Amino acid sequence: MANVLELQGITKRFPGVLANDKIDITLREGKILALLGENGAGKSTLMNILYGLYKPDEGKIFVRGKEVHIDGPNDAIAQGIGMVHQHFMLVPVMTVTENVMLGIEPTKNGVFLDQEKVAKRIAEISNQYGLEVDPASYIKDLPVGIQQRVEIIKVLYRNADILILDEPTAVLTPQEVEGLFKIIATLIKAGKSIIFITHKLKEVLAIADDISVLRLGRMVGSIEPNKATPEKLASMMVGRDVSLVVQKSAPKPKEAVLKVENLFVRDERENLTVQGVSFEVRKGEVLGIAGVQGNGQTELVYALTGLSSAESGTIELNGKNLQNATPRQILESGVSHIPEDRQRHGLILSFPIHDNMMLCTYYQEPFAKGISLQEKAILSNAEALVKQYDVRTPNIYVNAGTLSGGNQQKVIVAREFSRPIELLIASQPTRGLDVGSIEYIHKQIINKRDEGTGVLVVSSELDEILALSDRIAVIYKGQIMDILDAKKASKEDLGLLMAGIHPSTSPKKK
Amino acid sequence: MSKTASSKETKEKKETAPTGIGGGSIRDALLVPTLAVITGLIIGGIVMLVSGSNPIQAYGALFAGSFGSPSAILSGLQAYFATGDNTLLIKSIYPFTESLVTATPYIFAGLAAAIGFRAGLFNIGAEGQFFIGALCSAFIGYSIKDLPMIIHLPLALLGGALGGAIWGMIPGYLKARFGAHEVVNTIMMNWIAFRLSDWLLKGPMQASNFRPVTPNVFASAELPRFFEAPLRFNLGFFLALLAAYLVYWFLFKTTLGFEVRSVGANPDAAKYAGMNIIKNFVLVMSLSGALAGLAGTAQVLGVDHWVGQGFSAGYGFDAIALALLGKSHPVGVVLSALLFGFLRSGATNMQSVAGIPIDIISIIQGLVIVFIAAPAIIRWFYRIKSLKIDEQTVLTRGWGK
Numbered sequence: 034m035a036n037v038l039e040l041q042g043i044t045k046r047f048p049g050v051l052a053n054d055k056i057d058i059t060l061r062e063g064k065i066l067a068l069l070g071e072n073g074a075g076k077s078t079l080m081n082i083l084y085g086l087y088k089p090d091e092g093k094i095f096v097r098g099k100e101v102h103i104d105g106p107n108d109a110i111a112q113g114i115g116m117v118h119q120h121f122m123l124v125p126v127m128t129v130t131e132n133v134m135l136g137i138e139p140t141k142n143g144v145f146l147d148q149e150k151v152a153k154r155i156a157e158i159s160n161q162y163g164l165e166v167d168p169a170s171y172i173k174d175l176p177v178g179i180q181q182r183v184e185i186i187k188v189l190y191r192n193a194d195i196l197i198l199d200e201p202t203a204v205l206t207p208q209e210v211e212g213l214f215k216i217i218a219t220l221i222k223a224g225k226s227i228i229f230i231t232h233k234l235k236e237v238l239a240i241a242d243d244i245s246v247l248r249l250g251r252m253v254g255s256i257e258p259n260k261a262t263p264e265k266l267a268s269m270m271v272g273r274d275v276s277l278v279v280q281k282s283a284p285k286p287k288e289a290v291l292k293v294e295n296l297f298v299r300d301e302r303e304n305l306t307v308q309g310v311s312f313e314v315r316k317g318e319v320l321g322i323a324g325v326q327g328n329g330q331t332e333l334v335y336a337l338t339g340l341s342s343a344e345s346g347t348i349e350l351n352g353k354n355l356q357n358a359t360p361r362q363i364l365e366s367g368v369s370h371i372p373e374d375r376q377r378h379g380l381i382l383s384f385p386i387h388d389n390m391m392l393c394t395y396y397q398e399p400f401a402k403g404i405s406l407q408e409k410a411i412l413s414n415a416e417a418l419v420k421q422y423d424v425r426t427p428n429i430y431v432n433a434g435t436l437s438g439g440n441q442q443k444v445i446v447a448r449e450f451s452r453p454i455e456l457l458i459a460s461q462p463t464r465g466l467d468v469g470s471i472e473y474i475h476k477q478i479i480n481k482r483d484e485g486t487g488v489l490v491v492s493s494e495l496d497e498i499l500a501l502s503d504r505i506a507v508i509y510k511g512q513i514m515d516i517l518d519a520k521k522a523s524k525e526d527l528g529l530l531m532a533g534i535h536p537s538t539s540p541k542k543k
Numbered sequence: 544m545s546k547t548a549s550s551k552e553t554k555e556k557k558e559t560a561p562t563g564i565g566g567g568s569i570r571d572a573l574l575v576p577t578l579a580v581i582t583g584l585i586i587g588g589i590v591m592l593v594s595g596s597n598p599i600q601a602y603g604a605l606f607a608g609s610f611g612s613p614s615a616i617l618s619g620l621q622a623y624f625a626t627g628d629n630t631l632l633i634k635s636i637y638p639f640t641e642s643l644v645t646a647t648p649y650i651f652a653g654l655a656a657a658i659g660f661r662a663g664l665f666n667i668g669a670e671g672q673f674f675i676g677a678l679c680s681a682f683i684g685y686s687i688k689d690l691p692m693i694i695h696l697p698l699a700l701l702g703g704a705l706g707g708a709i710w711g712m713i714p715g716y717l718k719a720r721f722g723a724h725e726v727v728n729t730i731m732m733n734w735i736a737f738r739l740s741d742w743l744l745k746g747p748m749q750a751s752n753f754r755p756v757t758p759n760v761f762a763s764a765e766l767p768r769f770f771e772a773p774l775r776f777n778l779g780f781f782l783a784l785l786a787a788y789l790v791y792w793f794l795f796k797t798t799l800g801f802e803v804r805s806v807g808a809n810p811d812a813a814k815y816a817g818m819n820i821i822k823n824f825v826l827v828m829s830l831s832g833a834l835a836g837l838a839g840t841a842q843v844l845g846v847d848h849w850v851g852q853g854f855s856a857g858y859g860f861d862a863i864a865l866a867l868l869g870k871s872h873p874v875g876v877v878l879s880a881l882l883f884g885f886l887r888s889g890a891t892n893m894q895s896v897a898g899i900p901i902d903i904i905s906i907i908q909g910l911v912i913v914f915i916a917a918p919a920i921i922r923w924f925y926r927i928k929s930l931k932i933d934e935q936t937v938l939t940r941g942w943g944k
Contacts, residue, residue, distance in 0.1 A: 340814060384808060406796050
């Protein structure tokens, strides 16, 4: 079978960094090549070179056997290469049609936009590839999964037959991932070739025809999916053996540290998204809250941590009422919070690491005496935490925004674990992280549990919930469907609960 | 992971030299502003050429008008050492001291805008706060008789700061309490200040029935001058430097400043960290107002000794440019205020000697600000590669909540 795309010896240097070191990859026609690697391994750099956003320092690019020079996205598009970015490049206040035609607007009589023509073509593409979408709807009204379809349509509209999908599943719910895989299958059937960038091992094994693994800017090797196992891929990515299972002993739960009763919370749009939730978290155990994203988890955590106020109900920490307490009161009562959106809540990206390491305790000893910040204590605290939590950074003076996602998360974990706490609330603690970082953060969370801290883990990744939890509460439409013992919970039952069906009442079970 | 990085990260991943808390690589911080000033002067020179003037003569006059002529200073020194007569010397340093006098309110006003920017607030009301501060200090200065200077002067300074603080606090409170945007409210407060002063200067505070000006402040409320007339160089300049130091200390060395900067850089994270955003809005707008008020106060107590209509003359708006030029850092603000002071002060001489209209200085200032606001122009022009991601910290986050 013909190679539709070949990269040979691609090298790209940035000041002080060798991002790509003599990388060769080959994409066969009508196949899916999975490009696997940790955050910062150089995957995106390579793809940006292919898409003409960067110029390689060395190396050649062949499209259908012919060497090409790609000087910008327009060149790439002319070669039939299309890219779906991880962060969508869509204008939210415009319609699907307007977004698709953006940049290549067809006109009537040379002046007037010909939206009908575009809408018609979108409908054709939709039908052909199963990419259902209403051309007239506004992007801002569409769920993330549909927005991604629009991105794919944009690429197909430009007649691409080599598609680069950059971390396409990072933002999707499990259901949406399945939908995406169906679309990918249709695209392949229609003769398109796809480069699929990811760091999720199971996805790779599920859909790839070929797998290439990058690490630290170098090509580690290629492997066929039928010879690969998750463990094998993980160790190729990280460069050492990685345990994908969290090692943990049996929990030794004690008295309850957090009691939530009949809690109601409204979201920013005033919808009642948490509706009468009750549960407790005991010292020395992990309670996992499973559920498809958008079922009230975010609002629940906001209410527990003081970021928003609860409508009604009680929140008690060690018997103390914390309903509608301020974030500071909650913090000072011994609650640590690893927030769902680390860049929005967890860090100040334009501040150096040392300031982020004391973001919540800057006013306390030893970081402050009176109102005077104690520079020495701040710096030595950061030095110690960076070492202890293995944050990969040139030094503690660089801004948090320069770190990779995994290291940003480590900064938050280090900070939140560095003070004495009673309760840890970890929301999506490993979202978007690579295997190595996930392993590390899971281990830290279990360590905290073993120290006798109560832990509440909220995650939309069922695997994560199963790996960490001692008990699992499933949330659906703002209500707790059931609370199960983790040892007795099966994935199937949890899946049904997450969809709002009680396994006992489900027709599948007797 | 730190060794390599994916595309977008790598670009920004330039290792920066270790710097202390609140610092920044000095070379990086100064490069673009310096080039912006030089480029502004060059283009200004081209404008003069096109309009048929001699830029070398003009800039010579500008220099002499802002720094003084070196030969005059030299002969002044000779005369002083030879005869003990300082008349020539005083005359020769007059331009230089006058530049510092001009820079004084600029420093205060620039700090006012800068501290607002640091908290993500756009204080366009420095103009009004300047006016109110000036009126308050003037009132204390002329209405209380027979006080010793040690009490009267601090009281007048405090009054000026307080007046400005209240004028700034009102929009701060309105924003914190009702979410009213500070840009709109500070502009409204400006108009209230202008009309209020019109009324005060024609009524309760009017000195005589002829001109709408206040009485002169008593000598005990004047900022002491260091030389005899006509030199107006006074303590205000050093108070401005002290204020710059205090603002630096506040922003970078105290927990309160840490909160202010956090609220400005990422209000969501500030809230997560338990900071009170509402309190910070009110605090910063009050401090900003106090500094703007002190700008007016320094001008009244140090230079004019009375307040008249149109007294503020755009200081409040130049303040925003100064903060932008100085990247909202107190040291940067002082340097840009000095630049403005020297340009403005030298321009008068340029007009009289070289016959170049004073407005050319406005063109140069405008160009410099454009280059600072759009540093990409300078980077492109001089092929400077480095990109720092915290370039944007100066600006507020638009018109949101």
